[in-house]
Amino acid sequence: MPHIVIVGGGTGGGSTVARALSSKLPSAKITLINPRPYAIALPTLPRMTVSEGNDLLDTALIPYDKLFTNPNGTFVQGVVETIRPETKGGKVVLADGQELTYDVLVLAPGSNWEGPLNFPQDSAAVKEIVLVGGGAVGVEFSGELKDEFPGKEITIVHGDKTLLNPTYPVGFRKGLEKSIRARGINIILSDYVDEIPAPGPASITTRNGKEITADLFVSTRGPRPNTAFVATSLGRDTLDERGQIKVNPTLQLPKHPDIFAIGDAINYVEQKQVMKAMAHASIVVGNIVAHLSGKPLKPYKGSSEMIVVTNGKNGGKAFMGILWGLTFGDWFARMVKSKTLMVSMTRSGMGH
Structure with missing residues (x-):
């Protein structure tokens, strides 16, 4: 039973990959790791921050309790501190010391926004x-x-x-x-x-x-790519000058064929948007299935x-x-x- 670990549960990236793989690979074990117990519908943030006259705190913070379509998925709330790649697969170490062994790793860490978007109560x-x-x-x-x-x-x-x-x-x-x-x-x-x-x-x-x-x-x-843990784990040359993860056209890391990356944090030249992350997710899901079965992988061609x-x-x-x-x-x-x-x-x- 292969174990696929996904780091980052954004609505367009990591969550999309986790849900699709849960359906396509019912015999695989899928683990999604995210610092918060919910995903945030990012387009709501300006309105959620500015206005009290809506239900966005109830609807735009989406828990992972219904994400997996099969019982092969697990959600883990935590922060990834280190990645330890091995000849085949590797381990992910969380800040609380928990270790998860992976056969395939998907990095979807997203970005860090500058400054809190908070307004005074008065x-x-x-x-x-x-x-x-x-x-x-x-x-x-x-x-x-x-x-x-x-x-x-x-x-x-x-x-x-x-x-x-x-x-x-x-x-x-x-x-x-x-x-x-x-x-x-x-x-x-x-x-x-x-x-x-x-x-x-x-x-x-x-x-x-x-x-x-x-x-x-x-x-x-x-925002800025949330990739500091990638550099300290896999080497600074894993990132480009902007801190984005370098990927091959198949969205694999050049030196780590068992590791894929998607979303805002990769160095593909395009705008950083939820729809782009969803397109990455579609390619990566197919490529993970192909990778595990030894079949050719497809390149991401942009949109x-x-x-x-x-x-x-x-x-x-x-x-x-x-x-x-x-x-x-x-x-x-x-x-x-x-x-x-x-x-x-x-x-x-x-x-x-």
């Missing part, structure tokens, strides 16, 4: 909020804040010439910027906040010399770039990198994401 004390970072998270945060606190002054500081990043067409990015400004949200472009003040009123000077005073500064910059960015509960913009590049506005974003944040779909993918 919302009336905060009148001016600065969001540092104008990617999808910063934009979505600004929309949620305007929904919940329309009278507060919201400012986004972003290092590029317009919101998001150059993956998406300039026209789409400028259209998104226009819709955000239309809600009375200030946007400072081509500038940086190098050090974010502690929670509370503060004044800062941007890299370009602009002085900004606000009651609260919140980091909404992009078209697409994004849906919310602007509060009722708006947003979407881009799909197919044909000539398709752009959609408020009605599409509301239907696909803004209204429900896809919570029901995410819960369904985990058996709820």
